[in-house]
Amino acid sequence: MNGIVAKTTRLAWIALLALTGLSFAQVSEGDRLVDAGDFAAAIAAYDTVIDANPNDARTLAQRARAQVYYADNDASLDDAAREALYEAALADAERATELAPTNPDTWFELSRALGRMAQYRGVLQSLNLASRMSDALEQTLELDDAYAAAWHARALYHDEVPWIAGGRSGQVEPSFERAIEIEPDAITHRVAFAEVLIAREAYDRAAEQLDAALALTATTYLQERDLEKARSLQASLP
Secondary structure, eight states: OHHHHHHHHHHHHHHHHHHHHHHHHHHHHHHHHHHHTOHHHHHHHHHHHHHHOTTOHHHHHHHHHHHHHHHHHOTTOOHHHHHHHHHHHHHHHHHHHHHOTTOHHHHHHHHHHHHHHHHHHOGGGOHHHHHHHHHHHHHHHHHOTTOHHHHHHHHHHHHHSOGGGTOOGGGHHHHHHHHHHHOTTOHHHHHHHHHHHHHTTOHHHHHHHHHHHHTSOOOSHHHHHHHHHHHHHHHHOO
């Protein structure tokens, strides 16, 4: 009898290890597909993992990210499909923060989903979403003060949200500078900062950021898109 129990236990462990290995492989594949710019396929890879374990906070956060990227980058989507993706991302990110409230990644993905939904609907029409985004960013940074992407998003929040709703223009440049201090080789921080500097007619400083961005090498689809934008912005400088 004990031998039967032991054999059953071993088989259960083997099955669990196989499932764990499959989940890890699917998450890794999803991450690879995000880097390649195939966001729909990435979502499908994450779906497989979440179907097996609906409480996988990390994968929920990764799927939220992929859903936002898909909505942002696929021009063939109609308005209803794009909004549905943002709503799905928000639901995933909210669930991820509930499951892993001390993980800064879950809070950052919540801020991303809230921010993109607010931008899509119009910041002035979505002040509650913008306020929740700010709260999620502050929670991210409270958990990890060196979270460069959160500093980047914080800069954009203060640049785009009006003063009456909490935006503070004086926080924009320090937030971008902090992101770049943490991740000096991240193309996206420098390009986004350059856009803001151009809008403020600080052309020499924008050129410095664009030169630095164009000296870097893109290794993902989104990084290449950022380099394309950098080239376009550099060509437009007065």
